[in-house]
Amino acid sequence: MSTYRYTLEAGSRKFICPQCGKKRFVRYIDTVTNDYLPEKYGRCDREHNCRYHLNPYKDGYAKMIWKQEQGFLKPLQRKAPVFDFETLKQTLQNYEKNTFIQNLLTNVPFPFDVKDVTKVIELYLIGTNSTGGATFPYIDIKGNVRGLQNHENTCLFGEHLLSKYPNNPVALVEDPKTAVYGTLYFGFPEPPENFIWVAGSFSIDKLKVLQGRNVCVFECKKQEYEKILKARFTFSELAKTPLADYLIKYDWRLFRNEPPSQ
Numbered sequence: 001m002s003t004y005r006y007t008l009e010a011g012s013r014k015f016i017c018p019q020c021g022k023k024r025f026v027r028y029i030d031t032v033t034n035d036y037l038p039e040k041y042g043r044c045d046r047e048h049n050c051r052y053h054l055n056p057y058k059d060g061y062a063k064m065i066w067k068q069e070q071g072f073l074k075p076l077q078r079k080a081p082v083f084d085f086e087t088l089k090q091t092l093q094n095y096e097k098n099t100f101i102q103n104l105l106t107n108v109p110f111p112f113d114v115k116d117v118t119k120v121i122e123l124y125l126i127g128t129n130s131t132g133g134a135t136f137p138y139i140d141i142k143g144n145v146r147g148l149q150n151h152e153n154t155c156l157f158g159e160h161l162l163s164k165y166p167n168n169p170v171a172l173v174e175d176p177k178t179a180v181y182g183t184l185y186f187g188f189p190e191p192p193e194n195f196i197w198v199a200g201s202f203s204i205d206k207l208k209v210l211q212g213r214n215v216c217v218f219e220c221k222k223q224e225y226e227k228i229l230k231a232r233f234t235f236s237e238l239a240k241t242p243l244a245d246y247l248i249k250y251d252w253r254l255f256r257n258e259p260p261s262q
């Protein structure tokens with residue numbers, strides 16, 4: 001494990017280099033906050049043609065943040081992509097127009113019970129947008145709403161459940177819809193042996209919240225799985241089936257130990 005707070009981001013994500021303009025630039029991340037450092041900190045991987053490298057330890061940035069945190073300096077304005085809760089609340093309605101929710105109740109081969117669909121809506125705070133699409137809010141482990149749809153700097157979908165259910169194993173998938181199906185098929189996380197279903201792109205900074213948990217990864221590409229292994233998370237199992245497509249063919253009651261529907 002690295003002992004440095006600021007490190008070049010692991011993985012293959014590249015940004016535009018501020019010097020040569022090519023998309024070959026690896027940025028520094030703050031391993032405490034999981035945010036990127038300002039755009040100028042990073043290293044261009046065009047080692048012979050560009051050689052741009054601005055290290056936060058070399059130009060005083062690290063020291064400045066340290067002083068700021070010790071209370072010597074007034075805080076700089078930090079970008080905090082936190083969404084206000086009122087805006088989220090406004091999406092929590094119009095479920096009769098919500099195509100995704102209506103599909104769960106009527107159009108799938110084995111429609112779910114209204115009480116379970118209501119419960120999954122409450123668990124993940126799924127909402128409805130102005131065109132009848134479902135919104136899947138990204139709420140972080142501290143309960144901050146980070147956005148209503150996925151974008152680059154959000155947390156995992158379902159991350160807020162990790163603090164609510166500290167002992168459950170975690171099922172990790174790519175798409176929030178799959179997390180919803182997983183919950184409906186395998187059951188809600190009240191019993192501590194049930195999965196908490198979370199979704200998101202498999203980037204190391206997002207996955208840090210899962211450290212120390214028992215995690216089952218679904219739908220993970222091979223190179224991403226290798227990236228995860230390198231970060232030494234404890235992952236117990238790997239399945240590669242597109243999960244929602246597989247589950248939807250079966251009666252969910254079979255997975256929940258309830259008698260099948262007639």
Ligand SMILES: [Zn+2]
Nearest residue numbers: 017020044050
């Ligand atoms: Zn460059």
